[in-house]
Amino acid sequence: xxxxRPRPPQPPAHPLGARRRPPGGAPGSRRRAxxxxxxxxxxxxxxxxxxxxxxxxDPGAAFPSHDPGxxxxxxxxxxxxxxxxxxxxxxxxxxxxxxxxxSGVALSTFLFDLDGxxxxxxxxxxxxxxxxxxxxxxxxxPDEVWMKGLGTPLWVQFRDWTDDPAExxxxxxxxxxxxxxxxxxxVRPYDGVVAAVQALRHKGKTLGxxxxxxxxxxxxxxxxxxxxxxxxxIVGADEVTHPKPHPEPVLKALELLDAPxxxxxxxxxxxxxxxxxxxxxxxxxxxxxxxxxxxDLEDLAPDYWLERPEDLTLLTAAS
Numbered sequence: 001x002x003x004x005r006p007r008p009p010q011p012p013a014h015p016l017g018a019r020r021r022p023p024g025g026a027p028g029s030r031r032r033a034x035x036x037x038x039x040x041x042x043x044x045x046x047x048x049x050x051x052x053x054x055x056x057x058d059p060g061a062a063f064p065s066h067d068p069g070x071x072x073x074x075x076x077x078x079x080x081x082x083x084x085x086x087x088x089x090x091x092x093x094x095x096x097x098x099x100x101x102x103s104g105v106a107l108s109t110f111l112f113d114l115d116g117x118x119x120x121x122x123x124x125x126x127x128x129x130x131x132x133x134x135x136x137x138x139x140x141x142p143d144e145v146w147m148k149g150l151g152t153p154l155w156v157q158f159r160d161w162t163d164d165p166a167e168x169x170x171x172x173x174x175x176x177x178x179x180x181x182x183x184x185x186x187v188r189p190y191d192g193v194v195a196a197v198q199a200l201r202h203k204g205k206t207l208g209x210x211x212x213x214x215x216x217x218x219x220x221x222x223x224x225x226x227x228x229x230x231x232x233x234i235v236g237a238d239e240v241t242h243p244k245p246h247p248e249p250v251l252k253a254l255e256l257l258d259a260p261x262x263x264x265x266x267x268x269x270x271x272x273x274x275x276x277x278x279x280x281x282x283x284x285x286x287x288x289x290x291x292x293x294x295x296d297l298e299d300l301a302p303d304y305w306l307e308r309p310e311d312l313t314l315l316t317a318a319s
Contacts, residue, residue, distance in 0.1 A: 107283065107315055109259040110200055111250060112231075113268030114211040116150065116290035118193050119221050124186035125150070128179040136171050137161065147291065151244055151270035153212045153237040179217075189225035190289055192309035197230050199313045208233040208253040210266065210276070212243055233257045245275035250282060265315065267306070274300045285315065 115121045129146045133139060149157040158171045200207060208231055211218045215236035222228045233256035235249050242248040250266055266277030269290035274297060277284040285304035286297045294305065306312060 105263045107205075107263055107265050109206045109208065109254070109257060109264035109282075110312075110315075111208045111210050111253050111264060111266045111277075111282070112197075113151065113266075113270070113273045114209060114213060114218055114221055116269035116292070117267060117273075117287050118189060118197070118227065119187050119225050120190050120290075121183075121187045121221065122150075122291050124179060124182060127182065127186070128175045131178045132158075132171055132175040133161075135174050136167070150291070151212055151268070151272035153243045156243065176217075180220075183220060184224055187221055187224050189227070190309055194226055196309040196312040197227060200316070201230060203313075203316055205316070206257055206259055207231045208235070208257050210235045210244075210249045210253050212237045212249075212272070214238045244272040245279065247276055247280035250276055250280035254280070254282075265304070267312070271297060271300060274302050 112118055115125065126143050126146065129143075130140050133141055145160075146157065149160070154172045154175055155168050158168045158175075161171070162168060197207065209218060209222070211234075213221070213236055215234060215238060218234060218236050219228065222230070233253050235253045235256070237243050237249075240246075240248045240252055254261060254264060261281040265283040265285050266273060266280070267285040267287060268274065268277070269287045269292055271292075274284045274286055278300070283304070284300075284302040285306050286292075286294075286300075286302040287306045287309075288294060289307070289309060304315060306315075
């Protein structure tokens, strides 16, 4: 009997399971393994089966511990196109993926960043920066230079340009004067944020604000957004010794709220927000409707990804 033809070598397994056979592929191609094991997809408040996503960055048992694709999220059809932003791509569509906290403790305290999270002030921030640099340096550096420090106090960012305390103070004064003059015309809440924050209040959640703005500037932003009465505690940059990404601002907010770190989540758009929350021992949620993309934050492995403000209410279901 003639010897059978040797089997061609098989491609290595896909990290999330066997790949689907492309249309028109050979009938004998192997596809014995089922679809990749991934978190249960469930509908909930604010979910129409295709919009937004709330997900644990590490869904635990949903993926084996050796699986290199454990933080890959299933994605669905696209969401409504976001407004154009100075940086980043903002929210993107996807299925709603929910997984409970590993500890089983419900989220009861929600701490928020302000700029880039609740209010869209990015254009104002960049204009203020450009104006200040033209006035004090006669140049206009790329916006990306300033965006790297977004989420930290002004004096920290201007320290990259000078070590002279008097010059830093003068630059901060120039920035704030321009910022306040144009604030109300250029600042607005992100679509859906006000309703989502109010929904958390109606669910009995404790809300706090942790910002790198001075308290006076934060209150003005909240007033423009219609959220001046939403937060039981506000921590500004002028009320701490060590600003973000140090844990002090979040720890101070928890102290003011008399709330434990267990069951608390800090919601923000920047690397400084995520690092601050992690250092303080609370859960972290990265928002993607602001100036930064998932690729800007993914290496920090936040506990949750929020692609639309409506997804904030799903955090209560996820816990």
